[in-house]
Amino acid sequence: MTSSVLSEKEISDYRQNGYVVPSFTLPADMINALQTTLQQLIDANPGVRPEKLVSAHIEGKNDDGVIGNSRFLELAMYPPLIDMVSQVIGGDIALWGCQVFCKPPEDGYATPWHQDGQYWPIRPLATCTVWIALEPSLKKNGCLRVIPGSHTDKVLHPHLHEDRTELTLNQSVNADCFDSSTVHDLELQPGQMSLHDVYMIHGANANTSDLRRTGVAIRYMPTSSHFDRELHPAKGETGLSLNFATRPLWLLKGRDVCGKNDFTTGHRAESASKTSNA
């Protein structure tokens, strides 16, 4: 049974706009602990840009080139998050990703306008991302920006490859495909979060302020979709070092509806023990 973390209005806003900022927030003690974990993650990965901490939830050196921390896996399994996600994508849910986007002060990279689906090997395309602010995320330090309703047609628009290196990602949606004057800035305080749909166009400005900005983006998909390890979206030219072939998936709730998802590949001893709690 699904609990009601999201109100009916919040569910309807998500469907209509492609995103919602729920009234639910993480408890203060959890945020404090996650801020400590964030610093440990950054310290453990001096050679990785902090905007590109992919698979931060996989403990130890992962196949995406990051030394992750299982505290983020625990966060992804936090029941109120799973309940909210169930309310928007249904009760059969897999966790397939978690990236920390930490934009340092002064030179934090921008995130170009994009649709997440451009980057991911999931068919049919479906994912709800829960983006949780671990630090204030404001206009001045490059908060997430969204184009309300841009998910409605469930169309993946053409994306262009950006050669600039100072971007968190480098597939950028063709500017003719949306009206940037309708942009909405999602300003969040630590512990607040947004949920967004795989087709919703979004991005973020560079952080030129003196205030660091960090969000952790947790990716959940309905198991009616297949995480297809053979696919190489955007020909692998995403600006991120990604290895979907060995990316572990966790069945968090329900069953594997499409029957094609592989929940074995990529799991290690320490994470496998957590799977049994899922």
Ligand SMILES: O=C(O)CCC(=O)C(=O)O
């Ligand atoms: O935090 C950012 O700058 C980008 C996040 C993003 O694009 C996502 O979570 O899908």
